Amino acid sequence: MGPKTTRRHQQGEESKERILDAVIQIAAERGYEGTTVSLVSERSGLPVSSIYWHFGNKDELIAAVIERGFRAWSAEQAEPFEVDPAATRRELIAAILHHDVGSLARRHPEFLRFGLMLTLEQRAEEPKGRTLFLEARETSLERIVGGLALVLEAERIPDDGFARRLGQLIIATVDGLFLATRASLDLDDLNSHLDLLAGAIDLLIEERTPR
Amino acid sequence: MGPKTTRRHQQGEESKERILDAVIQIAAERGYEGTTVSLVSERSGLPVSSIYWHFGNKDELIAAVIERGFRAWSAEQAEPFEVDPAATRRELIAAILHHDVGSLARRHPEFLRFGLMLTLEQRAEEPKGRTLFLEARETSLERIVGGLALVLEAERIPDDGFARRLGQLIIATVDGLFLATRASLDLDDLNSHLDLLAGAIDLLIEERTPR
């Protein structure tokens, strides 16, 4: 399975990375349709034939960049993330928000931006990259719902889909806040809005807590 | 100022409408770049030359469709909207949400969808339509902030930008929820999430109320 000519193979991997770097940059600016192979070639400094040699066609190229982005983000999510045991519930929720979704907006803005574009689009035949992004998003939802379910359980709140609804609300809000950074909101505002959101979620849970 | 040949002029207006109908349909599916004049011609049944005769070029065409969408939505927002005087604050907030922003998602989904695409995009020269959409969005924010400010005032909560932050949170959430309808959320869920959001806003205000 291993490559025969290591050195040469390594250079190929580097080329792939350079190409994908160019793709995510362009795609985040101009969307699927606006991402042209010749532009990718120009910005990456590699010839068109290399792009096709590595990725086969445009759809696979786009899919590859989504996959790489999701992998990078997943790796970060998997990092253990410690919380002060004395933290309030609200602080705990805020921590989840910042770690799980806020990080996406902060550390992989191009990935999220392009992913949201793909989400909005709809063409005759679904780009592979769109499917991948939606799956990634679903995975992320499950993660958040899992975290919320633990919180609800600790409060003895029966979870009849409540955690899921909260999770959907959270993801939606973060998406929307990120979108707003494309208009007039700046990144610092985004973080403070995340805290506001954490407060709102906390209060919604409080309201449901039996006593 | 009036048209000379009324009948012919009227037909021209109808053609314009048919063209814009085709544009918003295509643009909501495929974005700015994916909206080609020849496709618009095909779907509207009118020749390319008519499109250019009416709108001059592609950028103006896109701008016109955004403008029409915003006008339609504004007209609806301007409609008086009555609230039960006995309504709770939460119900009042929910009513504002449904009337001001929810209506956009429900009644002009293509407009919102395309607008969000434009918001995400960024090309060398900003399309006129994008600027228009962002202005529309700003107007809408002011409206909501105005409504919230009244609520805060009634509760004697000092408004040091709190209303604006809530407004931004609301718009972001609605955008995000709409986005989610492009993935897996259905429209009924959107409405129930709006109520959840109204509850969250209500609780955030409650928390700030001096007593």
Next chain:
DNA sequence: TCGTCCCTGAAGCGATGGCTCCAGGGAATA
């Protein structure tokens, strides 16, 4: 009935889209 003006139809411009082909170059292996 005539001329005017709004709009349409068809043809076609240069540029660019995705994609293919194929002759190599150059490191690794024999």
Next chain:
DNA sequence: TATTCCCTGGAGCCATCGCTTCAGGGACGA
């Protein structure tokens, strides 16, 4: 040194892109 295999370079295919041009057709006021 000879051979193999990964990758690159560049020319070029055909379709379609945005956009333009211009000769009319048809309803109107005169």
